[in-house]
Amino acid sequence: MLRPKLKPVLAYLVLIVPSSLIILGFLWLLITSFSTRVEGLQSLGWTLNNWRFLWESPFGPQYPSIWAVTLNTLVMSLIMTLIVVVVSSLTGYALSRMKFPGRKGFLSLTLILHAFPSVTLLIPIYFVLLWIAKIPLIGRDVPLLGGFGYNTIGGVALVMVAFQLPFGIWIMKGFFDNISWDMERSALIDGASRFKVWWQIIMPNIKPGIAALSIFSFLTAWNAYLIPLTFTAGRAGKSAVLSLYLQNFISESVMTEWNAVAAVGLFQLVPVVLFFLFTQEALLNIYGGGKKGGV
Amino acid sequence: MKRRTEKIGERGKPPLPVLLGTRNIGFSRMRGQLAPYAFLSPTLILVTLFFFIPLVMVFILSFTKLDMTNFGILEWWKPVNWSLDNYVKIFTNRFLSRILGNTIMYVAVTLALFNVGMALVIALITTHIKRRTGFAFRTLWFLPRITPVVVYTMMWRALAGPAPMGVINKYFLVPLGIGGGEYLLHTHPWVFIFLVNGFIGASFGMILFASAIESIPKDYTIASKVDGATTWQTIRYVELPMIKWPLLFVTTYQTLSLLTSFEQIMLLTDGGPGLYQTEVWSLTAYHRALTSYFGNTQWGYGAAWSVVLVIIGVVMAVIYLRVFKFRELVEEPKIDQL
Numbered sequence: 001m002l003r004p005k006l007k008p009v010l011a012y013l014v015l016i017v018p019s020s021l022i023i024l025g026f027l028w029l030l031i032t033s034f035s036t037r038v039e040g041l042q043s044l045g046w047t048l049n050n051w052r053f054l055w056e057s058p059f060g061p062q063y064p065s066i067w068a069v070t071l072n073t074l075v076m077s078l079i080m081t082l083i084v085v086v087v088s089s090l091t092g093y094a095l096s097r098m099k100f101p102g103r104k105g106f107l108s109l110t111l112i113l114h115a116f117p118s119v120t121l122l123i124p125i126y127f128v129l130l131w132i133a134k135i136p137l138i139g140r141d142v143p144l145l146g147g148f149g150y151n152t153i154g155g156v157a158l159v160m161v162a163f164q165l166p167f168g169i170w171i172m173k174g175f176f177d178n179i180s181w182d183m184e185r186s187a188l189i190d191g192a193s194r195f196k197v198w199w200q201i202i203m204p205n206i207k208p209g210i211a212a213l214s215i216f217s218f219l220t221a222w223n224a225y226l227i228p229l230t231f232t233a234g235r236a237g238k239s240a241v242l243s244l245y246l247q248n249f250i251s252e253s254v255m256t257e258w259n260a261v262a263a264v265g266l267f268q269l270v271p272v273v274l275f276f277l278f279t280q281e282a283l284l285n286i287y288g289g290g291k292k293g294g295v
Numbered sequence: 296m297k298r299r300t301e302k303i304g305e306r307g308k309p310p311l312p313v314l315l316g317t318r319n320i321g322f323s324r325m326r327g328q329l330a331p332y333a334f335l336s337p338t339l340i341l342v343t344l345f346f347f348i349p350l351v352m353v354f355i356l357s358f359t360k361l362d363m364t365n366f367g368i369l370e371w372w373k374p375v376n377w378s379l380d381n382y383v384k385i386f387t388n389r390f391l392s393r394i395l396g397n398t399i400m401y402v403a404v405t406l407a408l409f410n411v412g413m414a415l416v417i418a419l420i421t422t423h424i425k426r427r428t429g430f431a432f433r434t435l436w437f438l439p440r441i442t443p444v445v446v447y448t449m450m451w452r453a454l455a456g457p458a459p460m461g462v463i464n465k466y467f468l469v470p471l472g473i474g475g476g477e478y479l480l481h482t483h484p485w486v487f488i489f490l491v492n493g494f495i496g497a498s499f500g501m502i503l504f505a506s507a508i509e510s511i512p513k514d515y516t517i518a519s520k521v522d523g524a525t526t527w528q529t530i531r532y533v534e535l536p537m538i539k540w541p542l543l544f545v546t547t548y549q550t551l552s553l554l555t556s557f558e559q560i561m562l563l564t565d566g567g568p569g570l571y572q573t574e575v576w577s578l579t580a581y582h583r584a585l586t587s588y589f590g591n592t593q594w595g596y597g598a599a600w601s602v603v604l605v606i607i608g609v610v611m612a613v614i615y616l617r618v619f620k621f622r623e624l625v626e627e628p629k630i631d632q633l
Contacts, residue, residue: 006466011420018413019435022494024462025450040465052361087337094334106335111313112612113346117555119577120601120608122586124352128344131632162345165338194330223443226558246445265446
């Protein structure tokens, strides 16, 4: 506690003044989405009209509805989360529990990639995705995902998985390091395979780690803008996600209807905030895993 | 398998039947040696596809003139078509000094004021007030990071809006008689770039600092209070020296993040409002390579801009490995075979 009476007030001020900007921003979003016009935070008339995008496409019937776009976003986020969690825990397990030639090198590589700015590789990744698109079966025309190539939900998810992996591996390894290996050892002595041990004995024991990484990955995918923007062709096309749909709203109408945009923005934001508020304790666990090295 | 039986033997248990048949043991030993690589294979595939191949390609592309018009015609993989022209073009660009200056200013100011400065202030205050209140503030500061970036920048546009509409103008500047109620994003674009990025960036340091401060043993702070230190003295002479490593880590790590982040600037000003007024290095690379610029996307030229960042990235990543003693973190696993 700060002793003299003035200091706590001062400290609170330093904290509250910038914090108020965040609150003002969110308030504006909420008020605007239910108003015909606003001046500052003052509504000049309440309406539900801004929310009509929920039942009719604002760009015309040839464009996907908000629900199709939401489904895209959801599929992409879930696919990305699933792959990130499975792949990082496989690799994290091997790095934490096994001795093999190249282990040190692999671990250093993970750390370097974790710090490496992947955004700088967007240009060549574009070409890689074009190649994948040419591979039969997985390249394109996969139901729901579209495929794993350029301009598909799966392709975008895959790029995000790759960007998230070094972080995920690092976090999962931290969680594996923290659990005792007694059970694992007895299972191995009883003749269980490594894979069986990983799946049936270790995985159930690192549920907090899985939860933290899943939440983190899901939030990242749901909010992603740059990667979907770069690796899909049309902003309102078949593989559009919510961020692009919203951006499309802003730039392509003649007169941007800010109130409608605010409503769409809120539509994208609300699930995330609710999700975050309910899971934040599990999420903040993520910083427990790799505390030693920073994140 | 052989190692396993030996070790169990050492522990005083009867050795498992070693005579089970040598062929069988050889097979399982091979399988045992391959197991780690089976666990690693998905990562290896993804890392090869999205890090190694692109890393090599970005270097090759940067020496070529590949763009949308000659795509499929130019054989960019042949050394005959390689030249240093793109680099010459970058270093003779008359906006180079402005872009470079912008980049340095953007990274330095955002880092100092928010990603480290504000993060430290929030962490220190929220760990010295009531636990619940502190936690509420930290949650609030986490919101910018989890808000979809398009929605987030839209909120800031509304805050910066011109006189009757804009929140800041209406409630702060106009009543105080500051400015003429213009669109603040046009009159002070940099202030908002710092704010928009800083509010996202602050939460990273905030979480790390707060947990570092909370893990300082209470004995130290109590001892300093017993000796009559003020709160400020406790912070200055006890707490700050003890979070030296997180401080250094956040500073270097966020330098690299800021250097390569341009999403927010792209959505907020897109390098404007004036000519290259807020254009930073990474945004230039993106603009040249992947946005339709005069109907032409210059992949080769854009790649050359990113190569400079790639080199900085690799160098800094290697420095992390050395400075932050990551060697300790790659120590041998506690167990392997039994």
